[in-house]
Amino acid sequence: MAADVNNRIPEDESRVSPQNGHQTPGSGRWMYRGVWTLVMVAAVPLLAFGIKYYQDSRLFRRHEESVRALGAEGLFLFSSLDTDHDLYLSPEEFKPIAEKLTGISPPVDLEEEVIHDPNGETLTLAATMQPLLLNSMTKSKDGFLGVSHSSLSGLRSWKSPVVPSSSFSASQFRVFLPPKNKAEVGDAWWLIPSELNIFTGYLPNNRYHPPTPKGKEVFIHSLLGMFHPRPFVKSRFAPQGTVACIRASNDFYYDIVFRIHAEFQLNDVPDFPFWFTPGQFTGNVVLSKDASHVRHFHLHVPNDRSLNVDMEWLYGASESSNMEVDIGYLPQLELQSTGPSTPSIITDEEGNIIDSRDGATEPIQFIFEDIHWTSEISQQEAARRMEVTLYPFKKVPYLKFSEAFERAEAEKKLVHSILLWGALDDQSCSGRTLRETVLESSPVLALLNQSFISSWSLVKELENMQADEQNSVLSEKARLHLENYNFPVEMMVALPNGTIVHHINANYFLDMTAMKPEEEGAAFSFSSGFEDPSTSTYINFLKEGLEKAKEYLAQ
Ligand SMILES: *[C@@H]1O[C@H](CO)[C@@H](O)[C@H](O)[C@H]1NC(C)=O
Ligand SMILES: *[C@@H]1O[C@H](CO)[C@@H](O)[C@H](O)[C@H]1NC(C)=O
Numbered sequence: 021m022a023a024d025v026n027n028r029i030p031e032d033e034s035r036v037s038p039q040n041g042h043q044t045p046g047s048g049r050w051m052y053r054g055v056w057t058l059v060m061v062a063a064v065p066l067l068a069f070g071i072k073y074y075q076d077s078r079l080f081r082r083h084e085e086s087v088r089a090l091g092a093e094g095l096f097l098f099s100s101l102d103t104d105h106d107l108y109l110s111p112e113e114f115k116p117i118a119e120k121l122t123g124i125s126p127p128v129d130l131e132e133e134v135i136h137d138p139n140g141e142t143l144t145l146a147a148t149m150q151p152l153l154l155n156s157m158t159k160s161k162d163g164f165l166g167v168s169h170s171s172l173s174g175l176r177s178w179k180s181p182v183v184p185s186s187s188f189s190a191s192q193f194r195v196f197l198p199p200k201n202k203a204e205v206g207d208a209w210w211l212i213p214s215e216l217n218i219f220t221g222y223l224p225n226n227r228y229h230p231p232t233p234k235g236k237e238v239f240i241h242s243l244l245g246m247f248h249p250r251p252f253v254k255s256r257f258a259p260q261g262t263v264a265c266i267r268a269s270n271d272f273y274y275d276i277v278f279r280i281h282a283e284f285q286l287n288d289v290p291d292f293p294f295w296f297t298p299g300q301f302t303g304n305v306v307l308s309k310d311a312s313h314v315r316h317f318h319l320h321v322p323n324d325r326s327l328n329v330d331m332e333w334l335y336g337a338s339e340s341s342n343m344e345v346d347i348g349y350l351p352q353l354e355l356q357s358t359g360p361s362t363p364s365i366i367t368d369e370e371g372n373i374i375d376s377r378d379g380a381t382e383p384i385q386f387i388f389e390d391i392h393w394t395s396e397i398s399q400q401e402a403a404r405r406m407e408v409t410l411y412p413f414k415k416v417p418y419l420k421f422s423e424a425f426e427r428a429e430a431e432k433k434l435v436h437s438i439l440l441w442g443a444l445d446d447q448s449c450s451g452r453t454l455r456e457t458v459l460e461s462s463p464v465l466a467l468l469n470q471s472f473i474s475s476w477s478l479v480k481e482l483e484n485m486q487a488d489e490q491n492s493v494l495s496e497k498a499r500l501h502l503e504n505y506n507f508p509v510e511m512m513v514a515l516p517n518g519t520i521v522h523h524i525n526a527n528y529f530l531d532m533t534a535m536k537p538e539e540e541g542a543a544f545s546f547s548s549g550f551e552d553p554s555t556s557t558y559i560n561f562l563k564e565g566l567e568k569a570k571e572y573l574a575q
Contacts, residue, residue, distance in 0.1 A: 082107045096337035097289055100226045116229035141190040141361035143314050147181035147246040148354045152296075152329060156349035167344070171333050174286030174294050183246040190361040194311035195236040196276045198266055205266050205395045208405040211278060212236055212253065214261040223256040225293055225334060225343070228285055236262075240280060243319060244301070247353060250285040255297060263406045267304065268396030273315070275393070277304040277402045279410070280319075287333070292342075294333040298350060299325070302403070306391065314361040315391065320354040326480050347441075362386050413459035416468045421485065422494055424475030429516040434569050436472035436562065439501055440509040441479050458558040467562050472513075479505065513565025521572055522565040533557050 086095050086107055099105070101113050119125045152175065154160055159167055195211065202209045230252045233241035237253045240262060244251035254260050259281045268275040283297040303319035321328060327347045336342030365373055366384065397405075407414045419427060421437075428435045458464050468474055485491075485498040497518035504512060509526035533554035 079107065092337040096226065096292075100228050100289075100293070103227075103231065112232075115232075137189065137191060139363065139365055141313055141363050142187050143190060143317070143361035144185060144187045144358045145243070145246065145317060145355050146185050146358050147183060148352060148356070149179075149181050149247065150351040150353075151179050152348050152350045154348070156327065157331070157346045159344075159346050168335060170291045171287075171294060171335055171344070173291055174288070175296065175331070178248060178286055178296075181247050182249050185358075186242075186246055188242075190307070190314045191311050192239050193305055193307050193314050193317070195239045196264060196278065196305050196307065197274070197309070197311055198264070198276070202266065205269055206397050206401070206405060208263060208265040208402075208409045210261060210409065211264045212240065212262040212280075214258060215254065223254070225256065225295065225332065227252075228288055228293060230285070240282070243355060244280075244282055244284075246355060248284045248286070248296075250288070251282055252285060253280075253282050255281050255283045256295065259410045263409045265402045265405045265409075267399065267402040268393040270392060270394040272308055273306060273391050273393075274309060275304055275306045275396070277399070277406065278302065278319075279403075279406045281410075292334040292336070295331065297330040297332070298353065299328045299330070301353075303355070314357065315388065316360065317357040318355070320352075321350055323349075323351055325478070326484065327478060360386070360388055411460070413465070415465055416474055418474045418476050421475055421477045421482070421498070424473045425497060425514075425516055425518065428473040428514075431473065433471060433473050433516075434521075434565060435512075435514040435516065436468055436474045436565075437501065437512045437514055438474075438476040438509065439479060439482065439505050439512065440476065441507060458554050461555040461558075463555055464558050464562075467559060471566060472562070477501070511561065513562065513569065515569060515572060519572065521568040522561065524561050529554070529557065529561075 086098065090098055098109070101109055101116065103113055104110075154176070157164075159165075164172065198207060199209055228250070230241070230250060233253055241251060241253050244253065253262075262278060262280045262282075264276050264278040266274055267277045280301040282301060283295055285293055286296050287294040298321040301319055301321055303317070305317045306315040307313065308315075327349055329348050329350045331346045331348060333344050334342055335344060404414070424435050424437065427433070479502070482498040482501055486495050486502060488495055497514075500514070500518045500520055501512065504510060504520045504523045506525045506527075510523055511526065511529070512520050512523040514520050
């Protein structure tokens, strides 16, 4: 849909640059366009304009007064608390400050809080971490020149988990159980649904304290809270939320795998916000179907890619322009159960109560029967199902660079390859605009499925591949890719032997497809994706690639 695409791309968002920062979503211009589009699409009567104008001008006056009273930096801190942007603080919005001053945090949302069962089982989770390797960051190349010391203070001082070990009741893991309509192995669902859509846009950067978690967020928040005191269970950008999938089951147990897109705010007042966004958190829990027993729990940030964390920080009080971006490598961030859950109170054959935690008696040895699954899928298949739930574009597989060329050779297809500075299926900025628009549209999916083998790679990975003298064939293919690459994202069509027959830069692509506001009305359409200029431009790009490949092969 035309409305989708343009609404989601603030004009400069794709122009991510490690030097200059970038125009961030949520900024004034984006909000303006969001409102504009909403009005157009919904055909809200003119009255709405009048009310909006009145509210805007009142808000504008209030804003002017606030700047006079607080100055830009003071207002920035005030706004970080003012989540509804009405320039007044409600008691709820003041809460983080109250908690800071009193040191008392009010009780969490009781709605979905588990009723504590003193006879229930408990288990202990241990958190381990190896801090981010600062020298993996692009900015380290020039010795963090021009990066103020306070920007990185939260990152530099985060060396270990804030809670190394914590005990939980087995019943709290109930949040991982599938909903009633999902009971089969392979079923995937949203455990914490994403709330981002074209009308909500992105969440603001200007925040220090996570909103009070609700429902199932409460438990995920307390798990992530073992790593750092300020986890945001819902990330600012898509993908947002948590998905889960039943990997295996038998009569009594499930093995549930999950994937969480959350982030941490590493800085606190008075420093400017520093967002630390791991590519994803993933893991699994083996638990009984009534959540009375947890056999195993594991949660970690995957470390098998050369870069796995996106970082964005503000260096000034204006969230629209003063933003830096970098990526880096986090070797370890992990939670693991120290053993299966065990009851604290057990009764012997005569009905006497033995407290297993009571130091006076002999420590009790628990013996756990082996779990035999009656139905299961592989770890990879479960991961794929979660991925498709998160990203519809994954309906066509994206293979690793070398596999893609092997498959293309075998199936006599072309390689549709995307080379980017950050990862496409992680939360980094560079892939964001692309993924959320064209790659999910069904005509593009169909053409990719029919004539191409798709792949995406990080610039850094191909640089390593190019330098590898052991594998001259791959090294040459990587060289040809890098030769045709321009920051931040380049889409390419390649022959199976590595020759690039066609390529297009993401910025150029977005310029071509960006609609000028005066043309907006004309292009609106709610019918199928073909009228959408970016879908048709991408289809043309792929078809031109097919044509050019024919010319090559005819030679
Ligand atoms: C891809 O093509 C195969 C075989 O032609 C078909 O079964 C499958 O549904 C297609 N997938 C998509 C996403 O179009
Ligand atoms: C790949 O094959 C095409 C067509 O046969 C040829 O023109 C091109 O030079 C080859 N490229 C490489 C890198 O071998």
